[in-house]
Amino acid sequence: MRKEFVGYTLSQLKGMLRDSFVNELGTFTTSLDLKYTTTQKKSWGDCYDYLKTEFKHITKYDESILLFEYCLPFTNYRRPDVIMLFEGTVLVLEFKRKDNSLTQDVDQLRGYLNFLRRYHDETQKMGLDVKGALILTTSTDNLVQHCDGYTLVKGNGLIHLIEELLLRRCLDEGRSLTWANSAYEPSKNILKATYSMFKSNDLSMIKNISEHELRNILKVLYEITVEKHNKKRLVFLTGVPGAGKTLALLHTLYKLNQEGFNAVFLTGNGPLEKVLSYLLTNASTGAEGDSLIKGVLAYKKAYFDRYNKQPFTNAKFLATIFFDEAQRAWDEEKMGALYGMSEPELILKVQDAAFDKRGYTNVVASIGFGQSIYKGEENEFETWVRVIEKEEYSDWEIYAPATLKNKLSHLSNVTYVDDLHLDTTIRSNFINTTPFIEAVLAADINVAREENRKLREQGYFIHIVDNLESAKSYLEAHARETGDKFYGLISSSNIRLMDHQTYLGNARMMQQTDSQEVIGKWYFKDSSKLDAVATEFVCQGLELNIPLLYFGGDFLMENGNWVVRPTKKYEDKDRTVRNIYRVLLSRGRLGLFIYIPKNTRFEETKNFFQSIGVNMS
Incomplete structure (x- = not known):
């Protein structure tokens, strides 16, 4: 069960000791492999004090569920302070121990609100409106000020805001938990806008070759991954630096999603993730590059229970993973005892669970040799080989270029496809450097x-x-x-x-x-x-x-x-x-x-x- 929040009813919070509340949030934060400071503890205590004072004489909301430090799905543990769920509305509360708000405080709150509107599956399914309040707890002004896209509450005023928004009925416990365990799901409008931007814009920094020039590899990737084939498929795409591996994955990613197949692009290369997201984002059209471009760390956090060393049982798994620069996948030593396995094995375990839920799954991994520059990546492709040699993964169909025969010849479940190797660089206008x-x-x-x-x-x-x-x-x-x-x-x-x-x-x-x-x-x-x-x-x-x-x-x-x-x-x-x-x-x-x-x-x-x-x- 994905439980990445601390939840209480308001009644439970009223009967709880302040230290117990702060300590539980600290324990929860530690369980996420995150550290917290004395300042953070003071903020949690401040939040507790504010809520207890605000609701002290109000009982009609006692059975409402408050979600503290709720981890937004498929993010690196981005966490709003408090979420209250009402019939028809999600109310996000962000607390600041200050008298006046800063621009970054407002941007942070707006980021949470936008995420819930655009990527939170249950918010979309339940048709919930998303509202947000920035609460300045040390202010003595005691006023409620409606701003552009959020409400500023200075001092006391949360009850006034709730009543002003006509938030009378709380979401029941069952639906609250369903909402809290939501999957990540970009809205159709965002996917459409981002796909349109990828197809029609120049994007010369990542897209210096036409779809026609990659037609052979795009045809192969599409044919292997597009159908619900009732199989588990692992595809290795290799090539020299600059050969167009990343671009081939992106083309296929957007094409599959445009046709209704559920896929994301994963990379352990943080700067690449950021640049792709930046280039594919356009506020005026609604395109958001990070809708389908994610870091491997976010994937691990979203789908894998580190303590039970198994995929989460209730996750909405992705059908297809495009893993760029997969030679950089961490080995078992780099992953550490908490995971107890390498990144390739974790990915195959998660996608095994995806197969159980969906009936099919694909992992497409691009491999560039001689480019490992981080500790824990030195083994390059050998980390993948050690995993797929295991008996428990023998039911995966493997597709690879003939250039990998020397590493995979001992496996019987491999189909060799020449077009899965890109042997000419496109980075220098087809000049092979x-x-x-x-x-x-x-x-x-x-x-x-x-x-x-x-x-x-x-x-x-x-x-x-x-x-x-x-x-x-x-x-x-x-x-x-x-x-x-x-x-x-x-x-x-x-x-x-x-x-x-x-x-x-x-x-x-x-x-x-x-x-x-x-x-x-x-x-x-x-x-x-x-x-x-x-x-x-x-x-x-x-x-x-x-x-x-x-x-x-x-x-x-x-x-x-x-x-x-x-x-x-x-x-x-x-x-x-x-x-x-x-x-x-x-x-x-x-x-x-x-x-x-x-x-x-x-x-x-x-x-x-x-x-x-x-x-x-």
């Missing part, structure tokens, strides 16, 4: 020189710069001539602080934890300012027309070989740092600038690139 990158990483001068020559002939350029101003001048001139401002700074996250200050100045190091707005705007508008640096964690899975790659001190040429000196610890530092540069070197769609500062430490690295025909600019 992979042989060049692999030759560079292998320090093979002859092959790298020849591959660089081929790239130049096809119009893909690579230059070295030894100072930031030279790069800026070139890129600004390029922008003036072409109108193309889609360039920006990228770097390994292992850059030393002193090097950052010396060679990148005040450019901010972006984090994968930055907001959707910050990361999305950087890609969409601000990258050309060169005042922020995207690390491998931020730019993996995305591209710029012309990246300016700071080639820092963690990967340097010494005596004819690459030497790795990361500032962080890795289980296999050589492999991981090479993967980092494999990601960074493949971010360019039109070309690449390699920034190697003037310093004797970097001299041999600069000489290596010049020896393979990469010239100073």
Whole structure:
């Protein structure tokens, strides 16, 4: 049973000790693997005091159920403070221990209200109106003020608001629990608007290839997943960096949902999730990118009971999962004892439960080799192999490209489909940069020189710069001539602080934890300012027309070989740092600038690139 809230009737709350209430909310928060502060405890106590005082002499609402810290479904535990359920209305109460509200307080409340209206299945099914109140508990004004889309209550006034809204009858316990255990379900209007935006808009940063050019893989994915086939199907899609794996998944995702099949796109790449959501959101049309694009963490929280190590029994499971960059799935060690299994196994367990409920299920996993840059991801595809080797998953039909035969040949339930491998990059307008990158990483001068020559002939350029101003001048001139401002700074996250200050100045190091707005705007508008640096964690899975790659001190040429000196610890530092540069070197769609500062430490690295025909600019 999904129970991600603390619920009491108002009568129970009135008879409860303050410390008991605060401690129970603390215990609940801890059960979610979240921490809480002394300030949070004070806020809970403040909420308790306010409600007890407000309803002290009112008994007609005693049997109403109050949901505290209700976890909105399929989110990373976004939680309104209190929800009250009435016949026809959901009332969301957000408490603030202050006299005056801030813009972020209002935005937070509006976000909860919008979610319940647009994504909460039971709210839609029951036809409930959603209202919200921002309650400032320390104010002595005692007034109720109706604002744009919410009500501001300063001090006492909640009872007045409830009566003003004519909220006389509480939702009974049975329907309240049904509502509380709701599934995530985007409204049809949102899905329609977002699909329309994906199909009709340019979206050049993620959609630099037409549906026609991906027709073979799209046809295969559609035919495998579209029907209710009474089977469990696991599909592996592989390809070189920039081959269009993400785009193929997105095309199929929106097509299936447009035809009424229930599917979501999952990624463990937080920045990719944020950029896709940002680019596919348009307030004027109602398109919301995050309606079908979700992080793996949110999926785990929504569908898997960590304590019983089984899927929730009452969940409304998804029919189809498109898991992008599935080579990054966590192994059992990274998942930890609380889960007791790897991410691939958890996903198959959940989708097993989906099969039991729906009669069919699909998991489509895109795999990019040599791109694992996080601890716990080093095993790449082997983590999946260890799971599908188990007898309990032998009833899954597996579809894979022939390139995976060497890893799957011992399994009898695999069908090989050549079109499931994309062997040509689209990131550079169909110019395949992979042989060049692999030759560079292998320090093979002859092959790298020849591959660089081929790239130049096809119009893909690579230059070295030894100072930031030279790069800026070139890129600004390029922008003036072409109108193309889609360039920006990228770097390994292992850059030393002193090097950052010396060679990148005040450019901010972006984090994968930055907001959707910050990361999305950087890609969409601000990258050309060169005042922020995207690390491998931020730019993996995305591209710029012309990246300016700071080639820092963690990967340097010494005596004819690459030497790795990361500032962080890795289980296999050589492999991981090479993967980092494999990601960074493949971010360019039109070309690449390699920034190697003037310093004797970097001299041999600069000489290596010049020896393979990469010239100073």
